[in-house]
Amino acid sequence: MIFIYDASFEGFLSAVFMAYEYKCKQPKIVKKEKFMGDFFEEVEEVITSEEKAIRVWKKVKAKCGSRGSQQIYWAFLSELDEIEITLFQYIQHALVSTKDITKDYAHPAVLKVAQTVKQVGREKHRMDAFVRFRKTKDAIYFATVEPDFNVLPLNVKHFKNRYADQKWCIYDLKRNYGIFYDLEKVEIIQLDLPASILETSTDFFTTEEIQFQHLWKNYFDSTNIKSRKNTKLHQQHVPKRYWRYLSEKYL
Amino acid sequence: MNFDRIKEKLNILADAAKYDVSCSSSGSKRQNKGKGLGDSSGMGICHSYTEDGRCVSLLKILLTNHCIFDCAYCVTRKSNDIQRAAFKVQEVVDLTINFYRRNYIEGLFLSSGIFKSPDTTMERLVQVAKKLRLEENFNGYIHLKSIPGASDELMHEAGLYADRLSVNIEIPTREGLKLLAPDKDRKDFLQPMKKVKDEIIRHKSEKRIIKSTPKFAPAGQSTQMIVGATNETDAQVMYTAAYFYKKYQMKRVYYSGYIPVSYDPRLPSIGTDVPLLRENRLYQADWLMRFYGFSIEELLNKEHPNLDSDVDPKLSWALRNLHLFPVDVNKADKQMLARIPGLGMKSVYKILGARKYRNLNWEHLKKIGVALNRAKYFMVCNSKEWEKKDLSAMNIKSLILQNSSSKFRNTYNNQLNLFDKQDALIQY
Structure with a gap:
C-alpha cells in the first residue's frame, strides 16, 4: 500500500498510525509532491492529524528513548527518497523488540538511520559554521543558505543562545523559508527576496558591511601558509557548493 | 573605524x-x-x-x-x-x-x-x-x-x-x-x-x-x-x-x-x-597517548627513538607485539579493541554497541563501517576466515603497504631509499 502525506513530520507520523491501523506490514510512505502515480498498488491519502501524530510519537519515545526519537526526527529532515520507509522499518523494529534497538547497527534500518543522522548532523554543524551574517540597513544580521537537508529547525537553539542581543535571520533559499529572531523569540518566516540578494547591494546593506567582508577576506588570505598548501583537504572541509555564501571565497 | x-x-x-x-x-x-x-x-x-x-x-x-x-x-x-x-x-x-x-x-x-x-x-x-x-x-x-x-x-x-x-x-x-x-x-x-x-x-x-x-x-x-x-x-x-x-x-x-x-x-x-609527515606521525602518537591508553614508553624507547615513517605508530607497535594478536572482537575489552591497528575509538564504540545484539562477523563489521584493510590482520570474529594465519610482521607490513595509498608515499619512499636501504629491501 502507498500512503501519500503532506511532507510534514506530523503527516509522516499520521501515516505510520494509518499503516498500523490498516495492518500494512510493508507500506510505502511518499510525500505528495514527489508521488508520481501508481497503477498497481492501492493508494491512500493521509490526513495529517495532530492527535494521531502525538500518539505515535509517545509510543516511539517510550520504545526508543529520547535519543532514538531524536534520531528519527533528524533522519526525517534529510528529505532523502524513501527515508520514510526506512524510518517505518526502524519504528517497526523498535516496537517488536524487547531491547533498546538504537545501537543495533547490524540491522539495516538502524544502520541507515544512524548514517543519515550523521549526514544531517554534519550539515547542521556546517550551517553553524558557514552562516555569514550581513548587516542590513535596519540592523538585522541576515544570512542566506541552501543546506543539502532541511536543517534550519535544528540550528535555532545554537543561534538563539549565541546571538541573544542582535536581531538575525537565516533564510533557506532552496526551501523558501527562514528563521527570524526578534530579540525575544525565533519565528519561521517567508519572504519575497529579490534575485540579487546574494550581492551585498547598498540598497539593503550598510556600507560598513562591505568593508567588514573585505577585512574578513583579507584576514583569511593572510592566515594561509603557502608552503603547506593542500587544496584537496581545503575542499574536503569547505566543499565548493558552499562557496557562494562565504565572503572569504567569493570576494 | x-x-x-x-x-x-x-x-x-x-x-x-x-x-x-x-x-x-x-x-x-x-x-x-x-x-x-x-x-x-x-x-x-x-x-x-x-x-x-x-x-x-x-x-x-x-x-x-x-x-x-x-x-x-x-x-x-x-x-x-x-x-x-x-x-x-x-x-x-x-x-x-x-x-x-x-x-x-x-x-x-x-x-x-x-x-x-x-x-x-x-x-x-x-x-x-x-x-x-x-x-x-x-x-x-x-x-x-x-x-x-x-x-x-x-x-x-x-x-x-x-x-x-x-x-x-x-x-x-x-x-x-x-x-x-x-x-x-x-x-x-x-x-x-x-x-x-x-x-x-x-x-x-x-x-x-x-x-x-x-x-x-x-x-x-x-x-x-x-x-x-x-x-x-x-x-x-x-x-x-x-x-x-x-x-x-x-x-x-x-x-x-x-x-x-x-x-x-x-x-x-x-x-x-x-616536515608534514613527521608532524602527522607525532600527532598520531599524541592521540594514542591521550585517548587510546598507550604509554609513551610503548611507542618510543631506546630501541625506537623515532616513529616509523611508512606506517602509523599503532601499526608499528602492533607489528612489534604480534604475540598479543589476534584479538577476538566479540570478546575483547575496550582497551584491547582500541589497540587494533586501523580501529579508531568510534569503531570501537560501534563494535561494543553492535556486539550486544549478535556475534559479529566480517560482513557485519564492514557494514557498520569498520575499516578492515589494516585491522583484518589483527583480529578474529564470528567466522572461520582469519587473515593473519601465520604471516610474519614483515609480510603483514608489506601486504598493508601494497593495499593502501598515502599522499606521503613519495616522501617516505625517498627517505627509505636514502637512509634505510635494508628496510626498503624488505618492503619490496
Missing part, C-alpha cells in the same frame, strides 16, 4: 600570528547569561579552512610584531627586516566583536611580540580580554598567550577573563633553545605555566565549596613545539610532551613542523620542505 589602516595592520599581524597552530575553541563551558553576546558552551566550530587545510576558528592575531627578542626560528625576531605594526586595544575589541556578530569566528586568539617588557605586554593583552568581557558582555572564546616572564598577578588576572592560556615552549630540548634563542630561559616559560596550573586547581577546589567562584581559564592550558628546527628525535619531542601533559596538566600540546623563515645557518634553509 579607519578601514584602510586596520586592513594594513590586520595583514601584517595576522600573517605573523599564523604560525601558532592552536585553533581550538572548545571545552570552555562559558554560557551566555543575561542576553549578552556569544556563547562558548558547546563544541568548537571551524568557520572556515585555509587553503593549506587548517581550521579557522578564531581571529588569530598579534597585538604587535615589535619584539625585543631575537629567536632564530621566529619570523618576528628583532633582527628580521619586516614591516612592523601594532593594534590599539580598542581596535582589537572592535574587530573581534564585528567578526563575531557576523558568525565569522568563535572568538579571539591574541598573542604578541614582546615590547618593552613581559609585564607591559601581558598587561595590554589582559586589557583586551577584560574590555571584551566587562564592557561588551562578550561570552565568546578568548585564548591569550602567556608571555614568558610575566608576573603572577597578571597571569591571575588573565585567567579570569580568558578561556585558555598558552605558552609555547617552541624548542623541545634545552640545548636547542640555548642555541636558537640565547636570550630566553626555559624557566621563564615554565613559571607562568605553573602559576596558571596552580590557579586552575585552586579555583576548581574552591568551586566545590563556593558555587560563585569565578571561572579560571576553563579551557585549560596548551603549548606548542616546533619540530625539525633542531636535530631532536621523536622520542625527545614526545617525552617532553608527556611531561607537560602530566606535570602541567596541559589540555593540548601542538606540534608544528618548522617552516623555514630565515637564512640563519643554525636552521634548515629557506625552501626546505615542511
Whole structure:
C-alpha cells in the first residue's frame, strides 16, 4: 500500500498510525509532491492529524528513548527518497523488540538511520559554521543558505543562545523559508527576496558591511601558509557548493 | 573605524600570528547569561579552512610584531627586516566583536611580540580580554598567550577573563633553545605555566565549596613545539610532551613542523620542505597517548627513538607485539579493541554497541563501517576466515603497504631509499 502525506513530520507520523491501523506490514510512505502515480498498488491519502501524530510519537519515545526519537526526527529532515520507509522499518523494529534497538547497527534500518543522522548532523554543524551574517540597513544580521537537508529547525537553539542581543535571520533559499529572531523569540518566516540578494547591494546593506567582508577576506588570505598548501583537504572541509555564501571565497 | 589602516595592520599581524597552530575553541563551558553576546558552551566550530587545510576558528592575531627578542626560528625576531605594526586595544575589541556578530569566528586568539617588557605586554593583552568581557558582555572564546616572564598577578588576572592560556615552549630540548634563542630561559616559560596550573586547581577546589567562584581559564592550558628546527628525535619531542601533559596538566600540546623563515645557518634553509609527515606521525602518537591508553614508553624507547615513517605508530607497535594478536572482537575489552591497528575509538564504540545484539562477523563489521584493510590482520570474529594465519610482521607490513595509498608515499619512499636501504629491501 502507498500512503501519500503532506511532507510534514506530523503527516509522516499520521501515516505510520494509518499503516498500523490498516495492518500494512510493508507500506510505502511518499510525500505528495514527489508521488508520481501508481497503477498497481492501492493508494491512500493521509490526513495529517495532530492527535494521531502525538500518539505515535509517545509510543516511539517510550520504545526508543529520547535519543532514538531524536534520531528519527533528524533522519526525517534529510528529505532523502524513501527515508520514510526506512524510518517505518526502524519504528517497526523498535516496537517488536524487547531491547533498546538504537545501537543495533547490524540491522539495516538502524544502520541507515544512524548514517543519515550523521549526514544531517554534519550539515547542521556546517550551517553553524558557514552562516555569514550581513548587516542590513535596519540592523538585522541576515544570512542566506541552501543546506543539502532541511536543517534550519535544528540550528535555532545554537543561534538563539549565541546571538541573544542582535536581531538575525537565516533564510533557506532552496526551501523558501527562514528563521527570524526578534530579540525575544525565533519565528519561521517567508519572504519575497529579490534575485540579487546574494550581492551585498547598498540598497539593503550598510556600507560598513562591505568593508567588514573585505577585512574578513583579507584576514583569511593572510592566515594561509603557502608552503603547506593542500587544496584537496581545503575542499574536503569547505566543499565548493558552499562557496557562494562565504565572503572569504567569493570576494 | 579607519578601514584602510586596520586592513594594513590586520595583514601584517595576522600573517605573523599564523604560525601558532592552536585553533581550538572548545571545552570552555562559558554560557551566555543575561542576553549578552556569544556563547562558548558547546563544541568548537571551524568557520572556515585555509587553503593549506587548517581550521579557522578564531581571529588569530598579534597585538604587535615589535619584539625585543631575537629567536632564530621566529619570523618576528628583532633582527628580521619586516614591516612592523601594532593594534590599539580598542581596535582589537572592535574587530573581534564585528567578526563575531557576523558568525565569522568563535572568538579571539591574541598573542604578541614582546615590547618593552613581559609585564607591559601581558598587561595590554589582559586589557583586551577584560574590555571584551566587562564592557561588551562578550561570552565568546578568548585564548591569550602567556608571555614568558610575566608576573603572577597578571597571569591571575588573565585567567579570569580568558578561556585558555598558552605558552609555547617552541624548542623541545634545552640545548636547542640555548642555541636558537640565547636570550630566553626555559624557566621563564615554565613559571607562568605553573602559576596558571596552580590557579586552575585552586579555583576548581574552591568551586566545590563556593558555587560563585569565578571561572579560571576553563579551557585549560596548551603549548606548542616546533619540530625539525633542531636535530631532536621523536622520542625527545614526545617525552617532553608527556611531561607537560602530566606535570602541567596541559589540555593540548601542538606540534608544528618548522617552516623555514630565515637564512640563519643554525636552521634548515629557506625552501626546505615542511616536515608534514613527521608532524602527522607525532600527532598520531599524541592521540594514542591521550585517548587510546598507550604509554609513551610503548611507542618510543631506546630501541625506537623515532616513529616509523611508512606506517602509523599503532601499526608499528602492533607489528612489534604480534604475540598479543589476534584479538577476538566479540570478546575483547575496550582497551584491547582500541589497540587494533586501523580501529579508531568510534569503531570501537560501534563494535561494543553492535556486539550486544549478535556475534559479529566480517560482513557485519564492514557494514557498520569498520575499516578492515589494516585491522583484518589483527583480529578474529564470528567466522572461520582469519587473515593473519601465520604471516610474519614483515609480510603483514608489506601486504598493508601494497593495499593502501598515502599522499606521503613519495616522501617516505625517498627517505627509505636514502637512509634505510635494508628496510626498503624488505618492503619490496
